[in-house]
Amino acid sequence: MALRNFRPLTPSLRFKSLPAFAKVTKKKSAPVKALTEPKKKTGGRNNYGRLTSRHIGGGHKQKYRRIDFKRRKHGVTADVIAIEYDPNRTARIALLKYADGEQSYILAPEGLGVGAKVTAGAEAPPNVGNALPLSAIPLGANIHNIELMPGRGGQIARSAGQQATLNNREGGYALVKMPSGEIRRIHETAYATIGQVGNVDHMNVSSGKAGRTRWQGRRPHVRGMVMNPIDHPMGGGQGKSKGGGGRHHPVSPWGQLAKGFKTRTKHKASERFILERRHKKKKQ
8 A cells, every 4th residue: 555745835745645545446435324323432431421531532423343253154256346444453454245145344355456356265265355364374475354252253454554463373262463573372262264364564654644544543642741730640849850749659540550660461371371471481
């Protein structure tokens, strides 16, 4: 995917780099109504109306597109009839039409275009966009939309440009190298989709101005140190003071340590499925 760069005629255009939408084929028409549902803005507030996630608010109105992460129709070939923009995710989505007339959305992998045919099931060929169980995917293949538990639907490698690699199979499990570098065992009956998620250049997008960020629903974000004591534990103090006027460890607004504190449960049940951590331990 190419990016659009602009002549620096104004300060906002100087560093702006936006997606070109060259591969989006359905640009101005609305999404399929039967595959959408309302998306209510929360403003970062929970069901009690209390602010639980700061710097959220405003933004353009959006409709949620229901994505078929489970690839429910096995053994049925579908035609790709459109590549669409989805405001709810960084990846593009592909509109499929099955032989019986049913339509569904899937994540659009790199290289999948209009007119291509995709299918799901154990007998499907390992082509881009096809969903297969890990037991039927060739070793070394790049995959995305991977199930952690069979039948739950894809949960891993779903954002723009993401991919995992199928390294090996042993004892009924597949060894998958995650995008983070972690190597994890996943049951070989779990499904995954062949290919890399599209919109690879998303990481190089530069808004160029604060207004575009506000359109996306993100409000200004400031450091805790420059806040008042009532707003953040690190706020207050005479002048620029470390840690809110006192010498205590930096914490979040809710008191959780901000630096070096490990938040993962020490005795998590899924520990046994991790063969190699993404963080290599330092040798003594």
